[in-house]
Amino acid sequence: MDPQLEKQFVTQLEANQNIVHKICRLYTHDQESHNDLFQEITIQLFKAYPKFRGDSKFTTWMYRVALNTAITLYRKSKRRIKTQDYDNVMFKIASTDYDDTIEEQLKLMYSAIRQLNDIDKALVFLYLEDKPYSEISETLGITEVNARVKMNRVKGKLKDLLKV
Structure with a gap:
């Protein structure tokens, strides 16, 4: 991915990561699953971002990708959610603490x-x-x-x- 495009993506994701946290909270029951799903959604967003045309708002597109990812993984969760190792991803997202209490x-x-x-x-x-x-x-x-x-x-x- 183009470094400028990657920078735009990271900025957008950091600004809107609460959307992903809320979706994770709906589709998981514990913090470990929440973290795994957050990671998988982030990876799917990163992979799909070069195809984002801007026909809709970034957040609308983000909702769609995140919900589709969550629903797909939730349906497969009869088995274990498979995630990619976060360290293998080129960028780091500064994650805000998510209060589960x-x-x-x-x-x-x-x-x-x-x-x-x-x-x-x-x-x-x-x-x-x-x-x-x-x-x-x-x-x-x-x-x-x-x-x-x-x-x-x-x-x-x-x-x-x-x-x-």
Whole structure:
């Protein structure tokens, strides 16, 4: 990769790494798995960055790659997630500490979200990130109307799950 392009990528990733951490939190249950998934998403983003055309915002593209990577690995997690050795990657990302000790309500919400199917998890994540339905539909590859209908149904599912 061109050094200038690599520098742009690292700058963008460092500025938006919380997106990846949030996705990792949705699809993992412990810190080691979180770290492994973060690493794998970072590698996939790095590999895909030269093909990023800028047709959408960097964060929209980042959501799509990160969610696709997480969903793919989550589905394969019946086995162990395979990751590449971080030391073999040419760049180093300054990682901010991710506080896993969050209040009880947030833990309950994440627990309920984990019970949803993969697409519904991604939908809730983007909704909680205050993404407009137009961006949610673009990221997930569904129509805007479908995104709204699915979100209303998911809200009902989450209310039921949180009543238990």
